[in-house]
Amino acid sequence: MLDHPQSAAAAAAPTNAAETGSAATGSTQDQRTVFDLALIQRYDQSGPRYTSYPTAVEFDPAFDADRYAEVCRASNAGGGPLSLYFHIPFCDTVCFYCACNKIATKDRTRAQPYLERVYKELELQSALFDNDRVVEQLHWGGGTPTFISHAQMRELMAQTRKHFKLADDDRGEFSIEIDPREANADTIALLREIGFNRMSLGVQDFDPKVQKAVNRIQSEEETMAVLQAARDQGFRSISIDLIYGLPHQTADSFMQTLERIIEVGPDRLSVFNYAHLPSRFMPQRRIAEPDLPPPEVKLEILQSTIERLTSAGWLYIGMDHFARPDDELALAQRDGTLYRNFQGYSTHADCDLIGIGVTSIGMVGNTYGQNRRELDEYYADIDAGRLPVFRGIELNRDDLIRRDVITRLICHFRLDFGDVERRWDIRFGDYFATSLSKLDGMVKDGLLEIDAGGIRVLPKGRLLIRNICMAFDAYMEAKQGKVGFSKVI
Ligand SMILES: C[S@@+](CC[C@H](N)C(=O)[O-])C[C@H]1O[C@@H](n2cnc3c(N)ncnc32)[C@H](O)[C@@H]1O
């Protein structure tokens, strides 16, 4: 799980680019993305990634473990499927760029005491939810989930099945983040056997000079071996993570990595913009700032990435993510069912999300709740038989309406005012008069169009979707300048 990740690289499909219909309801969505350097430079500012709304900055200790338990019990009235997120924080070595919640250690014996607490947490959490609620989505994130041994992986999944009812392989979306340096063909076979059917592979960049500068030495062979093993084992979806903006990268060097990735053809691709926030992430201080590509080179990399992926037939889903046109995410975007949560884009909008492990965030009913962020505090709560939730937020009606609007925009690049008015019993123009006025400049700049029916984000606006969403964020003004969000591009 990325603690404070960064904005999007993007590309889009050369497909069905007809521009017909009203702003919101045009039956054919223009899925192109246009890279406009002047606009991108002008709009480049800090902003949230909206994996939640309100963002974690608004979480408050007033939402505690007792309230969390009440909310979970109450959620059973509506029932519905569940999603489980497990955080495995350990990494064998630290990558200097890393903005994830991780603990670097060579001491593998630290895994077992951690897992013992996770098992206890599973027991505490499962007691809050009705037994017949099916887990349709499960994710192991990190840190490095495969830091733990094969026997521990088996046991973690067995404990999960002991406490929760997991959907079958067809319906369930069971995914894991894999560092190819920490997995081999046996690991992949085991993961498939215990139920995983999706994975994302951390690659970042194949260039040895870049790898050395970020302390992540990972051969292309290691990566390809894991990818091949995943295919052999029948993993349904394989995604690859790249980062642009790392030390020594140039447009040419990054294109070499991208070519290799395009050749092997994963189903999805994340191209993260390197979020350099050394005051917040200590290991980033070990990156020599003069080695970082200057903004114009980063933009050149972004542009080349967009053009190359577009010409290779990839679709820009939004916020760093690309998919092949026949991938589930692309299909969900086309039929209007795409959703966004802490794991990025998803097709499971109706799940209550339970976060398990240190730092994990859950989303149950109309709330977000976060587990303790320090390992010793997490252990202390579990050992005392307490749920480790220490802060969160209950969304008020205004938060819910704004979250709905932001989610629609960030997932579908369009918004039908009528849909929002019917769902929330508001008059869009009145309720969002201030937000709409904030969009005036963006309309003039050709980022989006607004008519009586709704909003449509135009090809030039897709890369700047965060800026558009920020106009609907009630907390934005208070946040700006204070929190250290990453740059939009
Ligand atoms: C938890 S890590 C992936 C799992 C595994 N530990 C690995 O490294 O392969 C999730 C992803 O976040 C991305 N990431 C980490 N730090 C980042 C940063 N500062 N800026 C942008 N992306 C970052 C990387 O692409 C990484 O693969």
Ligand code: SF4
């Ligand atoms: S392996 Fe590297 S990128 Fe992955 S979580 Fe650990 S430090 Fe971060």
